[in-house]
Amino acid sequence: MTSVLIKGGRVIDPHSGTDRVADVLLDGGRIVSMGARGVGRVGPASGTRVIDADGCIVAPGLIDPHVHLRQPGREEAETIATGTAAAVAGGFTTVCCMPNTTPVLDNDSMIGAIAHASRESGVCRVFAVGAVTKGRRGEELAEIALMARAGAVGFSDDGDCVASAGVMARALAAVRATGRAFMQHCQEPTLTRGASMHAGSVATRLGLGGWPREAEEIIIDRDVRLNRSIGCAYHVQHVSSGGSVEIVRRARREGQPVSAEAAPHHLLLTHELVDSHGGYWTSAKMNPPLREAPDVRAIVEGVADGTVGVLATDHAPHTAEAKGLPFEDAPFGIIGLETAVPLYVEALITSGAIGWPRLIELLTWAPAKLCGLDSQGLGHLTVGGPADVTIIDPNLEWTIADSDLAGRSRNTPFVGRRVRGRSITTIVAGSVRHEQARC
Numbered sequence: 001m002t003s004v005l006i007k008g009g010r011v012i013d014p015h016s017g018t019d020r021v022a023d024v025l026l027d028g029g030r031i032v033s034m035g036a037r038g039v040g041r042v043g044p045a046s047g048t049r050v051i052d053a054d055g056c057i058v059a060p061g062l063i064d065p066h067v068h069l070r071q072p073g074r075e076e077a078e079t080i081a082t083g084t085a086a087a088v089a090g091g092f093t094t095v096c097c098m099p100n101t102t103p104v105l106d107n108d109s110m111i112g113a114i115a116h117a118s119r120e121s122g123v124c125r126v127f128a129v130g131a132v133t134k135g136r137r138g139e140e141l142a143e144i145a146l147m148a149r150a151g152a153v154g155f156s157d158d159g160d161c162v163a164s165a166g167v168m169a170r171a172l173a174a175v176r177a178t179g180r181a182f183m184q185h186c187q188e189p190t191l192t193r194g195a196s197m198h199a200g201s202v203a204t205r206l207g208l209g210g211w212p213r214e215a216e217e218i219i220i221d222r223d224v225r226l227n228r229s230i231g232c233a234y235h236v237q238h239v240s241s242g243g244s245v246e247i248v249r250r251a252r253r254e255g256q257p258v259s260a261e262a263a264p265h266h267l268l269l270t271h272e273l274v275d276s277h278g279g280y281w282t283s284a285k286m287n288p289p290l291r292e293a294p295d296v297r298a299i300v301e302g303v304a305d306g307t308v309g310v311l312a313t314d315h316a317p318h319t320a321e322a323k324g325l326p327f328e329d330a331p332f333g334i335i336g337l338e339t340a341v342p343l344y345v346e347a348l349i350t351s352g353a354i355g356w357p358r359l360i361e362l363l364t365w366a367p368a369k370l371c372g373l374d375s376q377g378l379g380h381l382t383v384g385g386p387a388d389v390t391i392i393d394p395n396l397e398w399t400i401a402d403s404d405l406a407g408r409s410r411n412t413p414f415v416g417r418r419v420r421g422r423s424i425t426t427i428v429a430g431s432v433r434h435e436q437a438r439c
Ligand SMILES: [Zn+2]
Pocket: 158, 159, 160, 185, 237, 238, 287, 288
């Protein structure tokens, strides 16, 4: 493996509080040195690859704690190989995949199988989130302790909510014993039966079943109450309602171990998008649904004040055939890995909500802590630590095109959007896995 010298970039490492122009030298899969001129002065050894990072941000490799890689079971939409190709194209060096595959990741051998397949075909690091209940049926607890031992980095029935309060209480206790986080897909199922978009004026106009905010808020409220005497690390996935942000804020103020994540689409888009592109646009159909402008503002404010402390794409690939079905029959979800960075920039930095160091923290150290990956040296830059580095050009303006999508599926409403900021080099364990021309 050749060594790599990243020269003259703005090195931002939120964990150590680093924010300065420096050179970073990588060798043997590790960070060898970081310093203002420490490595430049002696000059790189022959054979060292030099990357000019002038004007760019040099960050720890980005981590997405919530993606769907569809392997096993729906390889026509995505695989570990194609999903991790999408990841490195977007600047991510680590992704955590959800267990709603076929079969479900609900036992230790499945967790081991994902780790094995990722070593075989993954372009970046992959960690698996284990299912909370067997088959994700919400009835009987899965092998939570065994999965944790096999490397599961969190637990979730994502795609479905753990709806039973009794099962939820047992699950919180079992997950707490592992030291991992419980990640809840917050959707009270009886309130969303037959629903395909946000319950509002657009759903009424289009004659579609409405999905109320309360379906999300009730579950968070309930879980926070249940968890008071248990104390599990409880994480709200893909928050969509302003009311949910307030519930999380209150719980955190009480000192409860509650965190929340936001996805790019919930930080930028509203339900009106469903009635665009000729109406009943399936690229605007997600779970939880796009809501209204005050919700978007509340989520952005939640990020600004620290209530929402993690960003996650909920990368959800679907074939064109599936997304081509009538609106009510089409699956929920959009892809997100390739387009995340500029969308976060637009929603959070251009809007003035936060600055670059905080954005980098939300994409590195925060998800590393959530998934316990900090103990493996991920999510921060440290001499001797893993050489996972993402180089971002914060000023690069570009228009998202179909050709920028590196995964197997194309289901995104963001193609054609003019954006600013792009990951231009993605380095995993010291090896350059993606490079993007800067013009
Ligand atoms: Zn979900």
